[in-house]
Amino acid sequence: MTSRIRLGTRRSALAQAQSGHVALALEKVSGRAVELVPITSEGDTNRASLSEIGGVGIFATSLRESLLRGECDLLVHSLKDLPTDVPAALTIAATPRRADARDVIVTRDGTPMHELAPGSRIGTGSPRRIAQARIRAPRVTAVDIRGNVDSRLERVRSGDLDAVVLAAAGLSRLDGDPLHGLFAEPMGLAEWPTAPGQGALAVETTADASPELMEALAALDDLDTRIxxxxxxxxxxxxxxxxxxxxxxxxxxxxxxxxxxxxxxxxxxxxxxxxxxxxxxxxxxxxxxxxxxxxxxxxxxxxxxxxxxxxxxxxxxxxxxxxxxxxxxxxx
Incomplete structure (x- = not known):
């Protein structure tokens, strides 16, 4: 087969960066060109708090609908955003080796989270991270935020927020140095465990995908990560x-x-x-x-x-x- 493989992805810089990594790996094992197909999800257009709108499937539903309509051949998801219920018509064909699963606390001056001044504003929309921040630094104030990585970092850089909580894997997958002078404090997984699937990607396709595509995707799978x-x-x-x-x-x-x-x-x-x-x-x-x-x-x-x-x-x-x-x- 010599036709292009169409890889559906969200439009954010992070989503396209991580999809690009998968695309390069898939090109190597399949010998075919891989084309990114940007798709807009509800999570990209609905600016309400994730805790208010539930968060279940808002980053995946539109992508899956495009896949089932035949507009792309496979999808790349951040596994932590993917609902646990996978439709019968779809299958997670590969989970590449997981990146850093930790969260990081990003600040302007490198102050450790537990030393932030009382009333410091820390940005995160995750109920799990809010609860962990309350335990780690009871005197800080959690601020519910949405937006891409760059916009969140800019709110720290501008002084609007004193810190933000981000996934280490997301920062590592972006090109260049997204911190630009800011400081990232990695949080140990023993005291600050993260969301199920954080740091891992899910490569999803249709259950009836061609044997050639399934074989190529299987070569990207990392067994320890999948376990x-x-x-x-x-x-x-x-x-x-x-x-x-x-x-x-x-x-x-x-x-x-x-x-x-x-x-x-x-x-x-x-x-x-x-x-x-x-x-x-x-x-x-x-x-x-x-x-x-x-x-x-x-x-x-x-x-x-x-x-x-x-x-x-x-x-x-x-x-x-x-x-x-x-x-x-x-x-x-």
Whole structure:
């Protein structure tokens, strides 16, 4: 096949940058040219707070409709923005190796977040980040913001905000130096876990895509990343909460084991419910807080199924500890 592959992407600079990385990799493995097809999503035109409009699918729905209409051959999403329910007609054909999953706090002078002066204004529209900021620096004021990376950074540069919270992966994927003299403080994942799928991309196509395209996309898939994000998204799905819920989940493959850390935050108070679990992907035992529980072990049929079941088990434990009282229900 020599025809171009059409890759649908949101119009933002960050979306096109990360789609461009996938396009280059796909050209190498397929031997075909890849053309970016910009698509406008609701999330790009609706300026309301994500917490108000729900956030579920607002960055993905228009892209998926274009894919199903045949206007493009595949899509690239930020996985953290993708609903956990994938339509039957579509499939996530690849999850390339994940970039830095951490958040960063960007300031003008490099002041650590916990040392920001009382009343400092920190910009973020994420309920999860707002809750984490309340715990890390109780005296700061969270300001709900929307907009692309450049506009958010400019509000810090101009003095309108004292800090903003951004994904480290987004900054790393933009060309040049988007900080331009600003300072970024990386937040450790142990004390500041991030959204399920953060730092990872999802390459989505139709379930009946050509074998040639599916084979090329399979070459872009990173198994450790797919295992980790499968577990993270299963936690989110098991909690029946949307992408804007005040929760975090981060998983890592450590040898033959999968470690999942998940936290649900109280939306207006400085407390949280968390769990930290390690399970052998080959069907071994779960180690939680130094104890084992063979009844919760995955059956080891395959690592993806094991990761999914582990994520659901983590969600059940969080719900048993009272997480349901802290979470909004997912809206379609």
């Amino acid at each position: 980790a994000v499968t577990a993270e998204r299963a936690v989110l799905a098991g909690l029946d909460a949307g992408c804007q819920a005040p929760m975090a989940a981060h998983a890592t493959v450590e040898g033959d084991n999968l470690r999942v850390r998940a936290v649900v935050y109280a939306p207006h108070e400085e407390w949280r419910i968390g769990i930290d679990v390690t399970e052998a992907l080959n069907g071994g035992y779960i180690r939680q807080n130094g104890s084992s529980n063979g009844a919760d072990a995955a059956d080891g049929a395959d690592p993806i199924s094991a990761a999914r079941e582990m994520g659901f088990a983590v969600a059940r434990r969080l719900l048993e500890r009272g997480a349901a009282d802290l979470l909004p229900r997912e809206r379609s």
